Amino acid sequence: MLLGVIADDFTGAGDIANTIAKGLPGQGGLRTVQYLGIPPKAAAGDVEAGVISLKSRSVDAAIAVRQSLDALQWLLDQGCEQIVFKYCSTFDSTPAGNIGPVGEALAEALGVKGVVACPAFPEAGRTVYQGHLFVKDRLLSESGLQNHPLNPMSDADLxxxxxxxxxxxxxxxxxxxVRKGSQAIEAALRRNAEExxxxxxxxAITDSDLVAIGRAAAAHRLVTGGSGIALGLAANFVERGLARGTDTGSPAVDGPEAILAGSCSGATxxxxxxxxxxxxxxxxDVAGVMGGKVAMSDLTSFLLANRGRAPLVYSSGSPDEVQAIQARFGREKVAEALDRLFADxxxxxxxxxxxxxxxxxGETSGAxxxxxxxxxxxxxxxxxxxxPVLISNGDAPVALALKSGNFGAPDFFSKALERLSGR
Structure with a gap:
């Protein structure tokens, strides 16, 4: 294994796995596998990039650090030359959050400083300019993310x-x-490390900026950021002759379908x-869930009765509705109850x-x-x-699409079901 990724949630893990597997046009990417948690055994010998999906974004920082260091050790045991700590392109993290503690812990374990931190994902409208994070033409703190139910972002100054x-x-x-190229970026990072x-x-404002950053970080043991930071990383290994560059192929699974939506984002x-x-x-009915009047059987009955019609159940609500429910029952209790409901x-x-x-x-996908x-x-x-499309192994494979709240086109749900079946 050449490249190892530690992702702080499951949708983000699929996001960066997709970026690494695609690689740059004309070169292809790395043979990439996404793991749901730290695997209990070694990776297959043909895996070039391994993405470990943790559910550490919203847990206590000490727990997130411990899980991330355990993931790091497994990836190093597989022979990884470079590690990526992947977090959300909207930098979901409160002042007491986990991005800083995990990033510093990984850096200390690897003995490095001057580590890239770049959540930019221009294709999804996330850019970083003068150290501030934008969502399209709005500062992050004015984009609606300040109302995130678990990780509100009230300051765009990263x-x-x-x-x-x-x-x-x-x-x-x-x-x-950045616009002066990879050598200038590397020199600036080196000065920060010396300080x-x-x-x-x-x-980073464009994909070209991210590719330049990736080239500048070719010899770095650790890189952190959103999925966009991986745009140029696969190419570094291909150009050194360590990987051949591969296409993602078109695995697919047909069969009965269902959609579960637990995001409260405007896009969802x-x-x-x-x-x-x-x-x-x-x-x-979230209040019904909290009061024991709505159960898993209510959701499954509806979804199974409507097989073949792309049925969907959702707990999404406006910021005001979410705040009212959280004030009534408690934020963590509501999140735990919904996660358990969706999981069951x-x-x-x-x-x-x-x-x-x-x-x-993201939290729903993790559960x-x-x-x-x-x-x-x-x-x-x-x-x-x-x-991306995700396919499990085994005799009865399952096709998954795990979407971060703010991702996807307006017709995403019907499109996703079609792509999962290969249509």
Whole structure:
């Protein structure tokens, strides 16, 4: 294994696995496998990139650090030359969050400083300019992400935000240096390392910027960022003759289908509304869940009764609705109850023969795939930017699409089901 990735949630893991498997046009990517948690045994010999999916974004920082260091050790045992710590392109992390502590812990374990920190993903509208994170034409703190139910982002200044989580100053490589090319970027990172800065925010506005950053980091043991930071990493190994460059292929699974949506993002709410115009959908009564009046059987009965019609159940709500529910029952209790509900529902669906499953929301996806325990997942073609087809191994394979809340086109749900079946 050449490249190892530690991802702080499951949708993000699929996102960066897709980026690495695609590689650059004309070169192809690396043979990539996504693991659901730290594997209990060694990777297959033909795996060139391994992506470990953790569910560490919203847990206590000490737990996230411990899980990430365990993942690091497994990847190093597989022979990885370079490690990527992957977090969300919207930098989901409160002032007491995990990006800084995990990044510093990995850097210390690897003995490095001057580490790239770049959440940019231009194809999805996430860019970094002068150390500030933008969502399309809005500062992150004005984009709606300030209302995230678990990780509200109230400051778009990544250096200032990250400094609240770290033990050392946070560096910065501005867009002027990035546009001078990979040598200038590497020199700027080296200066930050000499000045004892562990993490360095690097500006990126276009995919070309990310490719230049990737080339600058070719010899770095550790890189951190969103999935976009991996755009040029596969090419480094291909150009050194360590990998041949491969296509993702077109694995697919046909069969009964279901959609579970647990994200409250604006994009997901719009996707649910559009899907409901032509397909059966069911809104989950969250208060009913908390009061024991809504159970897994209610969801599975609806979904199984509507097989063949792309049925969807969802718990999405507006920011005001979410805040009201959280104030009434408690944020963590609501999150735990919904995660458990979606996990139990997914297990029942697969047991009943569902073979195509689309899940929206990072936390929801994490709960679902943890419950299903599908092992290693093969990376298939891209459905929408950042969301690939995922296929489990075994005699009864399952096709998955795990979507971060803000990702996907308006018609994502119906499109995803088609792509999972190879159509």
């Amino acid at each position: 250096r200032r935000w990250l400094r609240l989580q770290t033990n050392s100053d946070v560096g910065h490589v501005d867009i002027a240096a 004892e800065r562990v993490l360095v925010i690097v500006d 709410r719009e996707q649910v509304e559009i899907h409901g115009r032509n397909h059966p959908i069911l809104a989950i 529902t997914a297990q029942a669906l697969i047991g009943a023969g569902i073979r195509r499953l689309v899940v929206a929301g 679902v795939v943890s419950a299903l325990d599908l092992g290693a997942l093969t990376i298939g073609p891209e459905i929408d930017p950042g969301v």
